[in-house]
Amino acid sequence: MLRYVLRRLLQMVPVLLWMTMITFMVMQLAPGDYFTNLQLNPQISRETLDRIRHTLGLDQPWYIQYVQWLWSIVRLDFGFSFAWQVPVAWLLGSRMVNTLLLSLTSMTAAWMLAIPLGIYAATRQYRPGDHLLTVLALIGISVPGFFAALLLLYVAFYTGWLPIGGMTSPNFDLLSPLGRVLDVTHHLVLPTIVLGVLSVAGLMRQLRGNMLDVLRQDYVRMARAKGLAERAVIYKHALRNALNPLVTIFGYELGGLLSGAALVEGVIGWPGLGQLTLEAVLKKDLYLIMGSVLMGGFMLQMGNLAGDIMLAYLDPRIRYE
Amino acid sequence: MVSPTPKRRQEPRPVVRGWRRSLTVLCRHRLAAAGAVIIMLLYASALFADPVAPYGPAFDDKEKFYHPPVYIRVMHEGRLQRPFVYNYVLADPGTRAYAEDRARPYPIRVLVRGDAYRYLGLIPSNLHLLGVDQPARLFLLGTDQFGRDAFTLLLFGGRISLTIGLVGEAITTVLGMLVGGIAGYYGGMLDNILMRVVELLQGFPSFYLFLFLSAIIPAGVSSGMRMMMIIAILSLIGWAGFARIIRGMVLSLREVEFVQAARALGLGDLRIIWRHVLPNTYSYIIVVISLTLPGYILGESGLSFFGLGVQDSWGNMLAKAQDLTVLTQYPWLLAPGVFILLTVLAFNTLGDGLRDALDPRAQSS
Numbered sequence: 253m254l255r256y257v258l259r260r261l262l263q264m265v266p267v268l269l270w271m272t273m274i275t276f277m278v279m280q281l282a283p284g285d286y287f288t289n290l291q292l293n294p295q296i297s298r299e300t301l302d303r304i305r306h307t308l309g310l311d312q313p314w315y316i317q318y319v320q321w322l323w324s325i326v327r328l329d330f331g332f333s334f335a336w337q338v339p340v341a342w343l344l345g346s347r348m349v350n351t352l353l354l355s356l357t358s359m360t361a362a363w364m365l366a367i368p369l370g371i372y373a374a375t376r377q378y379r380p381g382d383h384l385l386t387v388l389a390l391i392g393i394s395v396p397g398f399f400a401a402l403l404l405l406y407v408a409f410y411t412g413w414l415p416i417g418g419m420t421s422p423n424f425d426l427l428s429p430l431g432r433v434l435d436v437t438h439h440l441v442l443p444t445i446v447l448g449v450l451s452v453a454g455l456m457r458q459l460r461g462n463m464l465d466v467l468r469q470d471y472v473r474m475a476r477a478k479g480l481a482e483r484a485v486i487y488k489h490a491l492r493n494a495l496n497p498l499v500t501i502f503g504y505e506l507g508g509l510l511s512g513a514a515l516v517e518g519v520i521g522w523p524g525l526g527q528l529t530l531e532a533v534l535k536k537d538l539y540l541i542m543g544s545v546l547m548g549g550f551m552l553q554m555g556n557l558a559g560d561i562m563l564a565y566l567d568p569r570i571r572y573e
Numbered sequence: 574m575v576s577p578t579p580k581r582r583q584e585p586r587p588v589v590r591g592w593r594r595s596l597t598v599l600c601r602h603r604l605a606a607a608g609a610v611i612i613m614l615l616y617a618s619a620l621f622a623d624p625v626a627p628y629g630p631a632f633d634d635k636e637k638f639y640h641p642p643v644y645i646r647v648m649h650e651g652r653l654q655r656p657f658v659y660n661y662v663l664a665d666p667g668t669r670a671y672a673e674d675r676a677r678p679y680p681i682r683v684l685v686r687g688d689a690y691r692y693l694g695l696i697p698s699n700l701h702l703l704g705v706d707q708p709a710r711l712f713l714l715g716t717d718q719f720g721r722d723a724f725t726l727l728l729f730g731g732r733i734s735l736t737i738g739l740v741g742e743a744i745t746t747v748l749g750m751l752v753g754g755i756a757g758y759y760g761g762m763l764d765n766i767l768m769r770v771v772e773l774l775q776g777f778p779s780f781y782l783f784l785f786l787s788a789i790i791p792a793g794v795s796s797g798m799r800m801m802m803i804i805a806i807l808s809l810i811g812w813a814g815f816a817r818i819i820r821g822m823v824l825s826l827r828e829v830e831f832v833q834a835a836r837a838l839g840l841g842d843l844r845i846i847w848r849h850v851l852p853n854t855y856s857y858i859i860v861v862i863s864l865t866l867p868g869y870i871l872g873e874s875g876l877s878f879f880g881l882g883v884q885d886s887w888g889n890m891l892a893k894a895q896d897l898t899v900l901t902q903y904p905w906l907l908a909p910g911v912f913i914l915l916t917v918l919a920f921n922t923l924g925d926g927l928r929d930a931l932d933p934r935a936q937s938s
Contacts, residue, residue, distance in 0.1 A: 267776045274777070275785055282789030387604070390925065394918035396871050398878055399910035402894060409901045416897060514780060515875050519895070529781070530879060533788050541785075548778050 257561065264553045271549045272542060273318060279538055280314035286334040286536045310538075321542060331539030335532070340543040344525065348547075350419060351524035353436075354443055355513065359505055361448035362455060367495075369452065370459025374494075375486060377464060385456065392453025400446045401519040414442050417521040443520050447513055451505075458501065462494035469493075496567050503559015507552035605926020611919035615912075619731035625702050626725035627711045629688030637661070638720040639669040639903050640712050649678045656681050660709040668902065679709035715905035717893055723908055726890060730909065733886040735916070737804055738869040742862055744808035745815055750858070752812065753819025754846040758827055768820070774813035782810055783872060787881040800883045803876065807869050815861065822854045856931040863924035867917035874913050887913050 287301050287310075305311050309320060324331060330340035373382045408414040415421065419439050420432075427435055466472060467490055475489045476482075514526030521527070525544055532540040564570045618625055634640075643658045657678035664672040685704035691697050705711045714723040756767040786806045790799055826832060827850070835845045874888025878895070882888055887909040893899065894906035 267773065270773055271777050275781075278785045278789055283791055390604075390921050391914075391918060394867065394914055394921050396874060396910065396913055396917070398875060399891065399907075399914060402891070402900060402907060402910065405897065406900055406904055406907070409897070508778070514784075515878070518879065530784070533784050534879075534881075536788070545778075545781055548781060549776070552778055553776070 253561075253564070257557070260557050260560075264550075264557075267553060268546065268549050269322075272322075272546055275545045276318045276321065276542060277314055279536065279541060280317065282536070284536065285310060286538065288536075321539070325546070330543045333532075333537055333540040335535050335537045335540070340539050343528070343540065344543050344547060347523060347525045347528050350522065351513070351517070351526065354440065354447070354517070354522060354524060355508075357440055358444045358447035358451070358513075361444055362451040363502075365448070365452045366455035366459060370456045370463060371486065371491065373456065373460040374463030374467065382460075385460075389453040389457050392450055393457075395450060397446060397450060397513075398515045398519045400450060401443070401516050404442050404446060405520070408442055415439050417442075419521075419523055443513075443516060443522055446516050446520070455498065455501065459494060459498060462497055463490060466490045466494045496563065499563045499566060500559045503555050503557070503562065505555070506558055507555020602926035602929060604922045605929075608919040608922030608926065611915060612923065615731060615916055615919070616735055618728055619735050622725075622728035622732060623690045623692050624698070624700055626722070626728045627687065627701055627704050627713070628722045628725045629690055630725060630729045632688055632722060632725065634710060634716070634720040636663075636720065637671075637710060637712075638716055638718050640710070640716040640720065641671055641903075642715045642723075642905050643710070643712050644673070645681065646678070654678060654680070658705055658709055658711060679705040681705055681711065714908045715903065717890075717906065718899075723890075723905065726885065727887070727909060727912055730885050730887045730890055731912070733800060733883050734870055734873060734888070734913070737800065737807070737873045737883070737886070738866050738916075741804045741807040741811065741869045741873075742866045744804065745811040745865075746858065746862060748808065748812040749815030750819055750851055750854075753816035754823050754851050756816065757820040757823025758842065758846050758850060760824070760827075764820070768817070771813040771817050774810065775817075779810050780875075783807075783876065784881065787876050796884045803873060803883055807872055811865070811869070815865075818861070819851075819854055819858075822857065823850050826850050826853055860924060860928045860931055863920055863927055867920045870913065870916055870920075 285305075287305060290296050290301060291298070302311070309317055321331070328341075330344070332338070333340050333343055336343055369385060373385045376382045404414075405416055408416050415438055419436060421427075421435050421439075424432060424435055472485060472490055475485045480489075513522075513524065514530050516522070517524045517527040518530050525547075529541065529544040529548075531537075532544065623629075640661060643661065645656050645658060647654055647656055649657065657680040659673035659675055660677070660679060661671040662674050664670045682704055683702065685701055686699050687701040687704050689697065689699040703711060710722075712722050712724070714727065716722055717726070752767055752771075756764040783806065786809070787803060790802050794802070823846070832845060832849055835849045840849075873882050873886060874891070876882035877884075877886045877888030878892050880889070880892065890909040891907070891913070894903075894910075899906065
């Protein structure tokens with residue numbers, strides 16, 4: 253197992269190299285850079301911009317720049333954000349906390365809702381409750397996240413129950429520690445609904461399908477035949493087996509924790525990584541883009557690995573040599 | 574050729590597997606049938622956008638920007654009438670609040686003369702399905718900040734959004750089938766290389782790849798060109814997962830008797846792949862197409878929402894509602910989102926039904 257994990261970690265290196273290289277190439281081959289917009293500013297002369305570009309090495313061919321960037325990454329130096337004028341590492345770190353907070357709450361909400369609903373639907377196949385959930389799930393899968401966010405913002409505005417966007421109230425700094433926690437929680441509700449409820453749909457359908465497959469197995473019939481209570485059959489024999497395929501999804505979601513919600517973050521104005529990346533791309537803030545791609549890719553790979561390890565742990569049939 | 578594995582007892586799915594039966598199963602599936610009807614209506618409305626829309630795509634009434642959707646009424650001064658609308662006048666210029674001018678009803682006329690257009694660039698006409706006399710306006714879904722009719726724009730925007738999904742999916746499917754078929758059929762070195770390429774594409778968080786590639790489209794290109802590039806980007810990202818699954822299926826079909834027979838008859842490899850192996854994956858492919866097509870529409874609308882996609886597509890139209898004050902005052906600007914949702918929902922229900930109809934496991938139950 254340890255050898256397998258080590259091998260997977262080693263395999264990650266070329267993938268991350270390729271990802272960052274493609275991103276770097278694409279961003280640098282694209283016309284214009286962050287300073288192109290500054291050229292319109294009459295107060296900054298062309299010479300100044302050229303000098304800045306020269307000091308930053310932006311006038312060199314992209315592959316040389318890439319190697320230089322890689323070398324600084326090896327030394328754990330993520331570079332400087334042009335737009336924010338702060339180190340990329342610091343910026344990513346501060347935004348990562350916000351994104352993690354949002355993703356973890358919505359993921360928890362999604363799983364806590366999806367598992368009971370999935371069981372409910374599977375044990376009542378083709379009855380009204382199941383049909384209702386099927387229809388709701390289809391709608392849930394089909395709603396574009398940014399549209400749901402807009403709709404909820406509209407509802408929040410009219411009811412006044414929830415704050416409209418952002419992560420903190422304007423008077424956040426004046427609040428007591430408990431008040432601050434409550435304030436952030438209050439702001440969390442809306443994005444959690446958007447992100448959580450939308451992913452409930454897919455998870456629930458998946459679990460329902462798995463449960464239905466498992467409930468047809470001989471060992472479930474056996475469990476029923478020997479007179480086990482239906483509760484024990486469902487939760488001890490069926491559910492545990494039906495959850496296995498979901499573990500892979502869980503790992504995948506772990507990987508997407510940092511990059512999954514860019515659009516929703518953008519609409520709601522949640523100061524997270526996704527929003528940061530989105531803005532960085534629009535502004536061509538090169539090192540910030542590179543930093544978030546590197547981190548997003550790393551998390552994706554780690555999440556997949558975590559999923560595979562958990563699966564091997566849970567399912568004795570799976571062996572990694 | 575030596576067969577590397579013992580012969581499989583289990584037959585692969587036969588080529589013709591009761592299409593008629595599948596069709597009946599599909600029709601019995603009411604949701605799926607409804608989805609199919611909605612999809613057809615949406616595509617038809619996009620195809621016939623010029624005559625169906627009450628106005629032309631270039632039409633604007635600069636006096637009536639942020640006009641709310643009109644009420645279609647049947648009662649005028651207590652008397653029942655054929656459906657009509659009132660003219661709307663600006664009541665409060667500050668908040669752009671409009672009020673009905675109840676003095677005179679303007680009946681909704683069918684097949685009226687309006688803005689001239691050339692249907693599909695060929696047939697000149699000025700006939701519109703519905704319309705009202707001036708100065709009243711038939712703004713079924715209100716107007717935007719330029720006084721353009723949202724319903725008209727939606728129909729024309731559908732041409733963009735719906736085409737992108739369809740063409741992108743078509744390219745993905747052909748590319749995925751070809752690469753998956755070749756990789757699975759030849760195996761060995763070629764398979765290895767192709768699958769590494771697939772893994773490289775899949776290892777990239779797709780939304781980021783999407784974002785970066787669309788960010789490099791030069792600003793100056795025409796909107797048609799831009800649309801083609803967005804389609805190219807979408808298919809470039811999409812084909813990998815598809816190819817991988819096809820490869821798996823082809824791998825197991827490769828050693829089957831009829832493929833070996835085709836080989837013994839001396840048919841060319843590509844012909845065997847395209848005509849004998851891949852048709853066995855069709856039922857699967859159809860399901861996957863209907864379930865992944867919404868992804869293209871969603872992807873494009875997401876990009877367009879943030880100004881990286883195509884001008885005047887549904888997502889781009891929805892971006893007008895991004896500003897909170899605009900959104901809360903003129904909520905009808907959310908209509909494009911409803912259309913995106915409807916399209917995606919229709920494809921998902923159809924895909925769900927198709928899976929039930931074509932999946933051999935589901936047929937037994």
